Amino acid sequence: MLLPLLVVAGIAVGLPLVYAFYLSLTDFSLTQQGVAQIVGADNYIASLTNEGLWGAIGTTFTYVIIAVSFETVIGLLIALSLQKQKWARDITRAMLLAPMFITPIAVGLTFRFLLNDQLGAIPYLLKSLGTNYDFLGSGKALFTLAMIDVWQWTPFMVLLLLAGLESIPKQPLEAARVDGANAVYIFRRITLPLLTPILSVAVLLRSLDALKVFEYVYATTRGGPGTETETIQYFTYQTGIQFFRLGEASSMAFILLLIVLPLIVFLFRRIDRRTSS
Amino acid sequence: MRTSLTKMFAITATTALLAAGCATGTGVEAESSDVGEVAADTSATVRILMEAVPDTDIVQGLIADFNAEYPDITIEIESLAFDQMRDKLIASFQSSDPTYDLIVADNPWMDDFAPAGFLAPLDDRIANTPGLDHEDFFGPLREIAEVDGVTYGVPFYNYALGYLYNEPLLTGAGLSVPTSLDELVTTSKALTSGDQTGLAMQPQRGYKIFEEWANFLFAAGGSIYNEDGSGALDSPEAQAALEAYIDLYNTAAPENSLNWAFDEAFRSVSTGASAAMVSYNWNLPALNSPDAGEFAGNFKLAPMPGGKQVLGSWTWAIPSNSASSDAAWAFVSWLTSKEVDVSRVIAGGAAIRESTLQDERVLAEGFGADYYDAIIAILSNAAPLSEGAGGEEMIQAVGTELSEAVAGTKSVEDALKDANDAINSIQG
Amino acid sequence: MRAQGMMRGVRGIFLITALVVVGFPLVWVTLASFKTPAQLNDPSLIMFSPSLTNWAYVVEEGILQAAGRSALVAFITVAISAIAGSAAAYVISSYKAGGTATRFGILAAQVLPPAVLVFPFLTLAYVTQVNDTLIPLIFAHLSFVLPVVTWFLIGFFDSVPRSLEEQARVDGFSRFKAFLLVVLPQVYPGLGAAIIFGFTLSWNDMFYGLILTPTKSAILPVAIAGFNTFRGVELGSMSAAILVAVIPVLIASFFIQKRLVQGISGGAVKY
Numbered sequence: 001m002l003l004p005l006l007v008v009a010g011i012a013v014g015l016p017l018v019y020a021f022y023l024s025l026t027d028f029s030l031t032q033q034g035v036a037q038i039v040g041a042d043n044y045i046a047s048l049t050n051e052g053l054w055g056a057i058g059t060t061f062t063y064v065i066i067a068v069s070f071e072t073v074i075g076l077l078i079a080l081s082l083q084k085q086k087w088a089r090d091i092t093r094a095m096l097l098a099p100m101f102i103t104p105i106a107v108g109l110t111f112r113f114l115l116n117d118q119l120g121a122i123p124y125l126l127k128s129l130g131t132n133y134d135f136l137g138s139g140k141a142l143f144t145l146a147m148i149d150v151w152q153w154t155p156f157m158v159l160l161l162l163a164g165l166e167s168i169p170k171q172p173l174e175a176a177r178v179d180g181a182n183a184v185y186i187f188r189r190i191t192l193p194l195l196t197p198i199l200s201v202a203v204l205l206r207s208l209d210a211l212k213v214f215e216y217v218y219a220t221t222r223g224g225p226g227t228e229t230e231t232i233q234y235f236t237y238q239t240g241i242q243f244f245r246l247g248e249a250s251s252m253a254f255i256l257l258l259i260v261l262p263l264i265v266f267l268f269r270r271i272d273r274r275t276s277s
Numbered sequence: 278m279r280t281s282l283t284k285m286f287a288i289t290a291t292t293a294l295l296a297a298g299c300a301t302g303t304g305v306e307a308e309s310s311d312v313g314e315v316a317a318d319t320s321a322t323v324r325i326l327m328e329a330v331p332d333t334d335i336v337q338g339l340i341a342d343f344n345a346e347y348p349d350i351t352i353e354i355e356s357l358a359f360d361q362m363r364d365k366l367i368a369s370f371q372s373s374d375p376t377y378d379l380i381v382a383d384n385p386w387m388d389d390f391a392p393a394g395f396l397a398p399l400d401d402r403i404a405n406t407p408g409l410d411h412e413d414f415f416g417p418l419r420e421i422a423e424v425d426g427v428t429y430g431v432p433f434y435n436y437a438l439g440y441l442y443n444e445p446l447l448t449g450a451g452l453s454v455p456t457s458l459d460e461l462v463t464t465s466k467a468l469t470s471g472d473q474t475g476l477a478m479q480p481q482r483g484y485k486i487f488e489e490w491a492n493f494l495f496a497a498g499g500s501i502y503n504e505d506g507s508g509a510l511d512s513p514e515a516q517a518a519l520e521a522y523i524d525l526y527n528t529a530a531p532e533n534s535l536n537w538a539f540d541e542a543f544r545s546v547s548t549g550a551s552a553a554m555v556s557y558n559w560n561l562p563a564l565n566s567p568d569a570g571e572f573a574g575n576f577k578l579a580p581m582p583g584g585k586q587v588l589g590s591w592t593w594a595i596p597s598n599s600a601s602s603d604a605a606w607a608f609v610s611w612l613t614s615k616e617v618d619v620s621r622v623i624a625g626g627a628a629i630r631e632s633t634l635q636d637e638r639v640l641a642e643g644f645g646a647d648y649y650d651a652i653i654a655i656l657s658n659a660a661p662l663s664e665g666a667g668g669e670e671m672i673q674a675v676g677t678e679l680s681e682a683v684a685g686t687k688s689v690e691d692a693l694k695d696a697n698d699a700i701n702s703i704q705g
Numbered sequence: 706m707r708a709q710g711m712m713r714g715v716r717g718i719f720l721i722t723a724l725v726v727v728g729f730p731l732v733w734v735t736l737a738s739f740k741t742p743a744q745l746n747d748p749s750l751i752m753f754s755p756s757l758t759n760w761a762y763v764v765e766e767g768i769l770q771a772a773g774r775s776a777l778v779a780f781i782t783v784a785i786s787a788i789a790g791s792a793a794a795y796v797i798s799s800y801k802a803g804g805t806a807t808r809f810g811i812l813a814a815q816v817l818p819p820a821v822l823v824f825p826f827l828t829l830a831y832v833t834q835v836n837d838t839l840i841p842l843i844f845a846h847l848s849f850v851l852p853v854v855t856w857f858l859i860g861f862f863d864s865v866p867r868s869l870e871e872q873a874r875v876d877g878f879s880r881f882k883a884f885l886l887v888v889l890p891q892v893y894p895g896l897g898a899a900i901i902f903g904f905t906l907s908w909n910d911m912f913y914g915l916i917l918t919p920t921k922s923a924i925l926p927v928a929i930a931g932f933n934t935f936r937g938v939e940l941g942s943m944s945a946a947i948l949v950a951v952i953p954v955l956i957a958s959f960f961i962q963k964r965l966v967q968g969i970s971g972g973a974v975k976y
Binding site for chain 2: 032112118123134136137141220222242
């Protein structure tokens with residue numbers, strides 16, 4: 001019964017993966033003549049010593065940590081509030097999901113104009129309140145992009161966490177309340193631990209997706225100012241498709257894979273051990 | 278379970294490698310055809326990939342006229358935004374079964390595509406097409422289409438930059454059009470007061486900032502390359518140009534506009550929030566078009582202060598794997614012929630021929646004689662951003678350094694030095 | 706009691722704030738879809754006479770067909786993912802089949818940037834002569850939808866008690882029938898949840914859609930990105946296109962979200 005998955009995954013995931021790996025071992029360029037020559041680990045060495053790549057990895061990890069942290073905390077707060085909500089439940093929940101359904105490039109372009117100093121509604125409001133903020137300026141651009149991510153993807157967290165909250169057995173909560181525990185205690189000692197499995201899956205899936213951030217950068221800053229918003233996806237896109245060096249770009253992707261995948265396995269093993277205890 | 282997994286992996290790996298073997302490398306030899314005049318009864322379909330710009334629309338409008346002369350050639354144009362277009366173009370080159378029979382290539386790509394064998398040489402065709410008058414095309418545009426002494430294309434349209442300004446605002450402040458870098462600085466500052474800024478700049482990292490700043494570089498008397506092809510950005514002129522650019526960004530450009538590109542600057546100027554911008558010469562009609570806003574009609578074009586400007590150019594080229602190269606050439610030679618070019622430019626197309634800009638009808642029915650005079654001045658002294666292979670990468674590298682300097686994260690000296698090193702290592 | 710009342714107040718304010726933050730850009734987009742290019746440059750314009758030009762233009766440009774294609778690709782992707790994913794998730798959950806390698810291996814495609822995988826997909830498409838169809842795109846979408854769906858379902862199957870299945874076997878069901886008729890229904894709600902997420906992921910993809918679809922058949926996000934032209938972003942048209950993309954899914958989610966939330970809660974997600 002595992003067969004259908006293996007077949008489909010084999011074609012959809014396996015084949016491209018192996019091919020991309022093969023490319024990473026060649027000097028393949030999109031503007032070359034003739035068959036690509038195998039150059040072994042040359043691409044990998046070039047990538048590992050490429051400052052730009054490590055910069056992009058650092059930038060992206062920072063982005064992911066900021067965005068996912070905000071999304072988790074805000075998502076949790078919204079989920080907690082929605083759980084207790086009595087009025088207009090379905091409409092509120094449906095509306096709060098809306099940002100997820102807009103293709104990311106459109107979200108990026110929309111915010112590019114919403115945040116535009118002269119034409120955008122948001123700076124307009126800020127100015128009428130007397131303040132001024134350089135959203136896409138030096139030192140602030142990455143954070144702004146992370147906030148765009150938060151706008152679009154907190155609904156995802158809300159959905160998962162809300163369901164998680166509603167699936168927690170009521171009994172321990174009731175018992176604690178009867179015993180006189182206050183809301184914060186109940187949350188910390190009972191709700192949160194029971195929520196951990198869902199929380200970890202949500203954070204995992206969201207983080208993996210956030211690692212691939214590209215459209216927001218492409219729509220607004222193109223990696224600037226300087227290299228402040230140059231993310232991994234943007235960097236590999238430039239190397240592979242704009243500068244035509246696809247073999248090298250493939251090697252960058254696999255280096256990323258080698259960093260991220262063990263990290264995930266390690267973290268999940270730890271959580272597994274903790275919850276089964 | 279484990280054995281079947283290993284088996285699956287083995288099968289997958291082998292298939293992928295086989296596919297890789299069949300598919301990588303096009304290795305198509307660029308054939309040179311010498312057919313210049315194409316018979317009027319030729320029957321073929323020409324699939325063209327173009328960028329979604331005003332000039333493409335104008336070309337589409339001329340297809341009916343083309344079919345009057347070549348009734349059996351079907352022209353299919355696919356029009357996409359720049360990055361999408363580039364991505365699909367590369368994909369088409371990579372396949373043995375091509376998607377396009379005629380393309381337009383941006384100037385940085387010519388030096389990469391030609392050596393790769395993607396484009397068919399056109400010298401023989403040009404020689405055998407009477408009336409094409411190849412010399413009539415503006416010099417800089419012809420040079421862009423030539424790689425290692427072989428011509429691979431015919432100009433489609435130019436995107437040389439110029440100084441677009443709001444005339445009433447300028448004259449109202451008692452100022453005249455700046456003709457030097459210093460005047461540009463003082464004029465822009467003088468036009469900055471209250472809610473109005475003097476120059477809507479486009480310091481977006483990468484292509485935009487380099488494209489805009491290079492005009493400043495030329496105005497300061499500098500250049501991008503030395504005679505021997507090495508980078509010339511470590512010169513005092515470059516330093517002066519960058520300092521002037523940063524000065525203007527901090528004093529005469531709209532606030533918080535570090536990521537601005539063409540779109541934002543254009544809107545800023547057309548709403549009157551900024552007095553001027555550095556942009557493509559053919560944007561003037563767009564600024565002055567009736568539905569552009571309340572200031573339509575106020576805008577004028579002048580050559581860049583200093584007289585030399587950055588040039589970009591799109592070139593018609595026939596892919597070596599084109600399925601209908603003769604028909605493609607029929608279309609291109611027809612479209613760029615003197616007669617048709619006049620109609621094209623009257624409709625708003627960007628100039629490629631010297632004779633067109635002096636044609637009576639163009640001066641009468643087009644956008645005004647002084648607009649065309651400005652364009653002649655612009656196109657006689659313009660240079661592209663990059664020469665040689667690796668153009669895109671060099672532009673991005675320099676554009677990154679410039680962005681660092683404007684953002685204040687690198688000193689002007691360091692940024693220029695790093696930019697220069699990049700030019701030498703990428704294109705040296 | 707007073708503390709409770711205050712908590713309700715705080716919650717209310719918090720939710721309203723969230724709605725405002727979420728809704729602000731959406732309201733802006735809706736207004737923008739009715740504005741003319743000149744009106745779009747004015748940030749303060751709320752009252753104006755709406756124009757339908759953008760909507761007419763967008764429909765004329767084939768946005769509805771693009772939406773149809775996106776929907777087709779998404780449905781097929783999700784259908785395959787649901788079938789293959791549920792079968793696999795069941796087996797992985799019950800018998801720990803495949804081990805760590807399978808479970809984390811399928812995540813590999815999630816990590817790799819599409820920029821790197823797109824040319825392999827393209828080449829494979831040419832080699833197998835399917836490059837002029839939507840098939841390569843479906844496979845590309847499968848590469849990131851299938852793992853997500855499978856991961857979800859592993860957790861759900863984990864929470865179905867073994868006794869249920871054992872009982873079914875005792876009653877004479879074959880292993881497959883036990884799966885299909887007894888165990889799978891237990892996770893229907895979770896399946897629904899995974900389907901919605903999978904659909905969204907496929908619906909939103911632009912990158913693969915750009916390179917892997919045949920020339921005349923753009924999918925929706927590619928069509929939307931096409932409004933980012935050289936002469937500037939056609940904000941009005943793009944806004945109309947965004948709404949065409951969002952509204953159907955929003956309406957569907959309004960009806961499904963109840964089942965969705967119940968769905969995930971129907972089985973606490975473990976992995």
